[in-house]
Amino acid sequence: xxxxxxxxxxxxxxxxxxxxxxxxxxxxxxxxxxxxxxxxxxxxxxxxxxxxxxxxxxxxxxxxxxxxxxxxxxxxxxxxxxxxxxxxxxxxxxxxxxxxxxxxxxxxxxxxxxxxxxxxxxxxxxxxxxxxxxxxxxxxxxxxxxxxxxxxxxxxxxxxxxxxxxxxxxxxxxxxxxxxxxxxxxxxxxxxxxxxxxxxxxxxxxxxxxxxxxxxxxxxxxxxxxxxxxxxxxxxxxxxxxxxxxxxxxx
Amino acid sequence: xxxxxxxxxxxxxxxxxxxxxxxxxxxxxxxxxxxxxxxxxxxxxxxxxxxxxxxxxxxxxxxxxxxxxxxxxxxxxxxxxxxxxxxxxxxxxxxxxxxxxxxxxxxxxxxxxxxxxxxxxxxxxxxxxxxxxxxxxxxxxxxxxxxxxxxxxxxxxxxxxxxxxxxxxxxxxxxxxxxxxxxxxxxxxxxxxxxxxxxxxxxxxxxxxxxxxxxxxxxxxxxxxxxxxxxxxxxxxxxxxxxxxxxxxxxxxxxxxxxxxxxxxxxxxxxx
Numbered sequence: 001x002x003x004x005x006x007x008x009x010x011x012x013x014x015x016x017x018x019x020x021x022x023x024x025x026x027x028x029x030x031x032x033x034x035x036x037x038x039x040x041x042x043x044x045x046x047x048x049x050x051x052x053x054x055x056x057x058x059x060x061x062x063x064x065x066x067x068x069x070x071x072x073x074x075x076x077x078x079x080x081x082x083x084x085x086x087x088x089x090x091x092x093x094x095x096x097x098x099x100x101x102x103x104x105x106x107x108x109x110x111x112x113x114x115x116x117x118x119x120x121x122x123x124x125x126x127x128x129x130x131x132x133x134x135x136x137x138x139x140x141x142x143x144x145x146x147x148x149x150x151x152x153x154x155x156x157x158x159x160x161x162x163x164x165x166x167x168x169x170x171x172x173x174x175x176x177x178x179x180x181x182x183x184x185x186x187x188x189x190x191x192x193x194x195x196x197x198x199x200x201x202x203x204x205x206x207x208x209x210x211x212x213x214x215x216x217x218x219x220x221x222x223x224x225x226x227x228x229x230x231x232x233x234x235x236x237x238x239x240x241x242x243x244x245x246x247x248x249x250x251x
Numbered sequence: 252x253x254x255x256x257x258x259x260x261x262x263x264x265x266x267x268x269x270x271x272x273x274x275x276x277x278x279x280x281x282x283x284x285x286x287x288x289x290x291x292x293x294x295x296x297x298x299x300x301x302x303x304x305x306x307x308x309x310x311x312x313x314x315x316x317x318x319x320x321x322x323x324x325x326x327x328x329x330x331x332x333x334x335x336x337x338x339x340x341x342x343x344x345x346x347x348x349x350x351x352x353x354x355x356x357x358x359x360x361x362x363x364x365x366x367x368x369x370x371x372x373x374x375x376x377x378x379x380x381x382x383x384x385x386x387x388x389x390x391x392x393x394x395x396x397x398x399x400x401x402x403x404x405x406x407x408x409x410x411x412x413x414x415x416x417x418x419x420x421x422x423x424x425x426x427x428x429x430x431x432x433x434x435x436x437x438x439x440x441x442x443x444x445x446x447x448x449x450x451x452x453x454x455x456x457x458x459x460x461x462x463x464x465x466x467x468x469x470x471x472x473x474x475x476x477x478x479x480x481x482x483x484x485x486x487x488x489x490x491x492x493x494x495x496x497x498x499x500x501x502x503x504x505x506x507x508x509x510x511x512x513x514x515x516x517x518x519x520x521x522x523x
Contacts, residue, residue, distance in 0.1 A: 020521065100518040113520065152506045154515035190509065202514060209511040211408075247509045251405035251414075 006230040009034030012085035013229065015050075016077070016125050017068055017095030019043040021194065021218040022144055023050035026092045029222030030229060031057035035090065038081040040064040060085075068095055068121035071128075078128040087136055090229040091129045093166075094144040095121040100155040111158050118162035122169055126184075130177060139182040140229045143170050144221065147188040147244050167240055174238030183237035185228050190244030192216045212245035258487045260285035263336045265329070267319050267379055268346030270297025272448030273398060276475030277343055277482040279304060284483065287311035289332045291325075292346060293318055311336065319346045319375030320367075322382075329382040338390070341486045342383050344420075345398045347372040352409035360411065368412020373419040380427055384436070393436040396485045397424045398478070401442050401501055405508065417442075421497055428495030437494040439485045444501025446473035466512050468503030 013030045015023055019041035027037045031054040039050050039061065047063040054061035062084055066077045081088055097117040099110065122143060133139025148156055149163035167186055174184040191206065193215035207213060221243050227233065228241075242248045264281050268274040269290035275297075278288045282305040290298040290305075290312070298314040305312035313335060317328045333339050348371045353360065376397055387393025402410055403417025421440050428438040445467060464471045481500050484490055499505045504512075 097520055098518050099520045100516050102515075102517075110520070147509050151509045153510045154513070155517060202516060205511050206514055209514075244509075246406075249406045251401050251407040251504075251508070 005232055006226055007034050008090070008226065008229055011035045011089040011229070012038070012081070012087055013090035013092065014038045014040065014078075014081050014088050014129065015092045015094060016040040016066070017093055017121055018097075018144075019046035019050065020096070021192065022092070022094035022096065022221075023047060024053055025218040025222060026094060026144065026225055027051070027054045027061070028057060029219070029225050030090065030092070031059040031061070032222070033226045033229070034059070035229070036060035036085060038062045038064060038085065038088075040066040040068070040077045040081075042067055068124055069116045071124045074121075074124040074128045078132055082132060088129055088132050088139065089136075090140045090142070091125065091133075092142050092144060092225065092229075093122050093125050095119075095125075095166075096144065096146070097159075099159050100153075101158075102155055103157045106158055114158040114162050115165070118159070119165040119169075122166045126169065126173055130173065130182065133182045134177070134180045137181050139177075139180075140233070141170075141173065141182065141184040142225060142228050143167075143184070143186040144225075145186050145188050145240075147190055147242060147248050149186070149188055149240070151248070170240065171238050178237055181234075183228070183233060185233075185237060186240045187221055187224055187228070188240055188242045188244060188248070189218075189221060190216050190242065190247045192218055194218060210245055210247055211250050214245065216243065216245055255283055257285040258483070258489075259341075262286045262340040262486070263289065263332065263338050264341040264343060264486065265289045265291060265332055265339065265379070265383070266343045266345060267291045267317070267375070269301050269343075270294045273443065273446060273475050273478045273482075274343065274345035275301050275304075276479040277345070279308065280476065280479040280483050281341075281486060282308045282310040282312070284487070285310065286341070286486075287336055289313045289315060289328075289336060291315045291317035291319070291328050319379060320370040322378040325375075325378040325382045329379070329386070333386060339383060339386055340392070341394045341396070342379060343396045343398070343482060343486070344376040344379050346375050347398070347416075348413070350413050352407065353411055357411065365412060369416050369419075372413060372416030373423070376420050377423060380423070380438075384427070384431065387436045388431065388434045391435055393434075394486055394490075395424075395427065395436070395438040396482055397421075397438070397440045399424070399440045399442045399497070401444055401499060401505055404442060404497075404499075404505065424497070425495050432494055437485075437490060439490070439493060439496045439498065441478060441481055441485070442497060442499040442501065442505070443478050444473055444499070444504050446475060446478060448475055466504075467501075468507065468512050471502065473500065473502060
């Protein structure tokens with residue numbers, strides 16, 4: 001994404017929700033394109049690591065330990081970003097707690113935790129950041145989801161429901177906020193891994209099934225993220241785009 | 252849905268490709284509901300056999316040898332239907348060549364092979380819709396049921412013509428549904444999954460998951476009547492408010508598709 005068309009220079013981004021992959025890889029992608037990045041999630045150690053990677057790109061980074069399932073913490077997070085950066089041009093919402101278990105064994109607690117972490121967090125973040133973006137009369141919201149927002153896989157009921165919820169939230173906010181200059185899009189990731197997974201026989205089965213015969217690396221979401229965050233996408237909203245190694249397109 | 256109640260009493264139906272498989276199963280189910288059936292396909296013996304079986308069920312039947320890729324043949328088939336059967340109410344576009352992967356490289360495909368694949372599976376459906384639509388508009392009602400495929404919704408390796416044509420059938424159905432909705436004409440599409448047309452057994456064998464069908468969530472291939480019953484619903488007045496729909500009937504396959512059937516990991520929530 002070397003072109004100036006996609007430059008995020010002078011922009012400020014908030015990457016929120018997940019410290020497992022996305023804080024780092026989304027943060028770095030946006031920083032590479034020139035944005036300063038605020039990173040908010042629960043895990044402080046990983047947050048600092050992600051911030052370090054952003055700074056290595058020569059951009060400003062701040063970390064805000066936040067439990068996004070708590071609306072008041074999210075509100076404070078937004079206030080802090082605005083206090084430090086002046087505005088929020090881009091929000092990447094990446095709440096992504098993975099969980100799979102046979103449906104009959106899913107407890108009330110499991111269900112609530114997945115829905116709270118993945119869906120209610122998105123509600124809190126979109127509401128708090130959206131308010132700020134409406135004042136700015138411009139904004140980019142990108143929800144980082146899984147392809148399981150649209151498709152089922154055995155044992156993933158709670159996770160699929162949570163992702164599907166954020167996808168529909170995306171489509172509604174796109175319509176509600178288009179007139180405020182805010183675009184809202186979602187990226188659906190396929191099977192992702194930071195490391196080679198070839199051990200378990202089930203994983204082999206999955207590998208054979210994937211058209212590209214490999215997992216995606218979280219850094220492969222970066223270019224699309226930058227594109228959707230850039231000034232070239234004023235007319236591009238409400239879409240669900242896949243970075244999935246073609247798993248969604250094949251029969 | 253109760254069957255055998257004469258839901259389609261007095262209705263005239265054209266079934267293209269009705270000599271075997273899905274078309275035949277649907278034709279016989281509709282005949283049981285009292286419909287009169289016109290079977291239009293190329294294979295004379297097969298369509299005459301279906302016609303005999305329809306008559307055995309007490310319905311009127313007509314076998315009209317037709318190559319649906321020829322618009323003129325289609326026109327005269329429809330004219331003859333209306334003349335001899337006294338009307339036309341329902342069209343089931345089922346004719347086509349089921350062929351997914353082509354045993355050739357893309358760059359080896361000739362213009363003729365491309366056209367044949369598109370003509371049989373898409374143009375034939377268009378010709379039949381074109382030939383019947385004016386009649387439907389004039390009489391103020393009509394139903395068209397187009398057989399598409401999951402291959403028309405997702406890509407399948409090396410499936411150049413079949414999948415592309417079926418995708419065309421899906422959108423043609425939507426266009427026709429939209430255009431003729433106000434004329435009380437319903438146009439719907441069925442996307443069958445893997446249907447084993449070699450076995451005409453009326454009811455599926457349940458409970459047994461065969462090894463070869465393991466990739467289908469319900470664990471078995473479809474049988475022609477799986478599709479036939481959906482045709483019956485879309486042909487009957489039960490579906491009078493249903494138009495422009497796309498109905499997969501595939502044992503659950505399209506609901507998944509990001510992991511092989513049977514892939515069922517257990518993943519604990521990661522503690523912070």
